[in-house]
Amino acid sequence: MISMENLYVIKIGGNIIDDEEKSKSFLQSFASIKSYKILIHGGGKLATKLADTLGIQQQLIDGRRITDSETLKIVTMVYAGYINKNIVAQLQSYNCNAIGLSGSDANIIKAHKRIHPTIDYGFVGDIDSVNAERLMHFINSGLTPIIAPITSDSNGQLLNTNADTIAQEIAKAMSNYYDVQLIYSFEKSGVLLDANDDTTVISSINYNYYSTLKSEKKIFAGMIPKIDNAFAALNNGVKKVIIGKAEELTNLINNSSGTKITNE
């Protein structure tokens, strides 16, 4: 059996991006990772703030943002423009040869507009496939992909796409070529037994324990899709999934911090 190189697929949450100091510290740690790596970033509050300033009302259905054409314009500008290019320029200054990509660029992600029996989500994308070969080609030529959560369909329609899902799909697709570790980094220290106490990090969760935690309602709403994504990734070739604090990225990689999601 041929041993494969390590690849870290790292999602950085919006709350970190909103904070200049935390974001800088995270990007410095990210740049210093010697293994191959891919960064997927969310959007944070910048898009919402810009929409507010422009007087564009945000529609939410079941906690999910509906992307009308004006909102799509804003998220495209903020995610693929402002946030993505600032991250890339900063990483370049830390000697990390970053390349910012939406799903449309080099056709790395094919998506379609979400089809749902009752809710029209607007211009929201669901992923059909990830072009792992193209990403591998970039990585092998010394580049570090920085992915914005914007994709497009075969008609050239841009689509707002969940960054956690993009991270999961990329991690799965790349696991054919690398030993992939998927890291969801955000403002909390990991999955917490008490959502209000950052010292109650659960160091390891397998599927049985997850089921128990869910039935006891110890895992809160926003965390459930993250962990579901984590198990889906583990069931499709990804070696390890870690959830933890963005400022502790180096420790997340060293297994000395955060929550490990495991199939064991």
Added chain:
Amino acid sequence: MISMENLYVIKIGGNIIDDEEKSKSFLQSFASIKSYKILIHGGGKLATKLADTLGIQQQLIDGRRITDSETLKIVTMVYAGYINKNIVAQLQSYNCNAIGLSGSDANIIKAHKRIHPTIDYGFVGDIDSVNAERLMHFINSGLTPIIAPITSDSNGQLLNTNADTIAQEIAKAMSNYYDVQLIYSFEKSGVLLDANDDTTVISSINYNYYSTLKSEKKIFAGMIPKIDNAFAALNNGVKKVIIGKAEELTNLINNSSGTKITNE
């Protein structure tokens, strides 16, 4: 002597981007070019409109826009986000494997903040170098670079950068590896003897004729830097420079339309 492949470096003006129909027609023609190609796009009126809506006043000195930090945010969002990703997604739908890039991405353009003895232009970039090898690598792997006029300096500071100048610098740098034709395409049919009459296209201009036209004030303000750029390109390895109408892109390439700038 080894014969080199053709490469078209094409600048598309902002007025075309603002017009959905013209833009679509241009992009379809662009996608159908069989030779290697690079597209550089300007910004159009979208950035100005957004600034107006947000109540950000635009400062102009000698007809040049001063880029303060709020304006930089807007041009980064509009140029590198909204315009760039819409072009890329459209080209993908026409089977052109486009990749959108700012100067920071993959470190393709190194720039610095403009230094001027009397005017502080704000966050405006002047180009130090173009990474022709990286662009060649993209092109040879089947990708078509689509370049937004945003660069960054070595400190990770994003900079608003003139798209005509980017086109010229890329054309020059790529001429070490390809037979480069530089095309400035915009809303007019070429360089006009009478600026108000689109039928008075000058089919060919050499340097002597250009000097005469300038001394007779037949060439207007905005055209002078374009033609200066064209001659600078010709003096640095670029084979041919054409200025003409975006909707006639195929004819510009076939030499049956537009103004040819020549060293002969």
